[in-house]
Amino acid sequence: AILDHARELLDFDRPIALSLIALMHFITDDEDPYGLTRTLVDQLPSGSYLVLSHGTTDEHPELADSVTDTYKKGRVPLRMRRREEVERFFEGLELVDPGLVTATHWYKDTPAPEGELSGFYVAVARVP
Template identity: 40%
Template sequence: MTDQQRLGDFDVPNVARMYDYYLGGKNHFPADRAAAEKVIELSRGYVKEAALENRLFLRRAVRFLAGECGVRRFLDLGTGLPTQGNVHEIALAEAPDAEVVYVDIDPLVAAHGRALLAGDPRVEFLEADLRDPDRIFAMLPERFTLDRPVGLLLVACLHFIPDEEDPAGIVARYRELLPPGSYIVISHVCSDSLQEIMAAAGNVYGNANAPFEARPRAAIERFFAGLELVEPGLVPVHEWRPEPDALPPRADIMAVLGGVGRRP
């Protein structure tokens, strides 16, 4: 079965819709809910907290890039279903002259995104595969110029690219295509402390439209090769520049690591 066939099959769990379910959204179907509930049970409920903390990390990273680093071009890859507090909402609140391009392979996600974003020329949604950096850069709208730094987001998506497809090589190609001074934001599920649970979750995702491959910290660090890590480095997502009033997570272990790297 091809990627496109699986994306349009509502009987096949869809990773974007499963993630929406973890976040408490409404864009999911019975197959998505059943698979997500299995993962929730395996993780003792902590996957929902991890998804929320990952979302908060994304927002803080975008706010940091737009507000403190002067970034005005944002490219969000594997964006998933639109939900509250999207990249464009955060970026435009900090910098009304920002430009945001979303990219997702799922035609239903792309159609939904275009419908929600219609009318704002600063935001665009492309249907494309993040595994093809050159094609995505060729598709960028003319106004999304590459004469200034870009904030490229790979948030909670690289663990859906198996090793045989060379995710590190894909990230390296994006790094090469970005102008100097750009930033790459990455979050990724880490397998170090929960290997059995991660393997069991991988079995659940094996029946979904994309495989799931949690990786050890050392493998995640390699995604930042050639980049200058911004403080505090690669850390559990709730520890990346948290808000002063942020409450600690309930989970003893936060199995999602996040970091921001700058292209010299």
């Protein structure tokens, strides 16, 4: 349905940016987050980009339970993922600089702040 609607608005003969920002951690494993992403990416022409950020507690393991429990109380399932689990969203794609990094390291021309921890991974990848 998303793709049908997108085809009414977008020219699929030209590169498209697919933005999955702060979204996929709301898709639990049984909802097939990788399959859903693949379904969307597979429709994109070569030269398109996937932009994805994803919640993680890799750098804040002590907060993992309280964050997930807080969302659960609001009836929002939250599935934080570890680095290698976030990497899987980009399988078959070409990561652009600086690769998969935490949000605080998403600095192209200036150095990241020292010692700053993050609850998000971010990356941009090109569809070959």
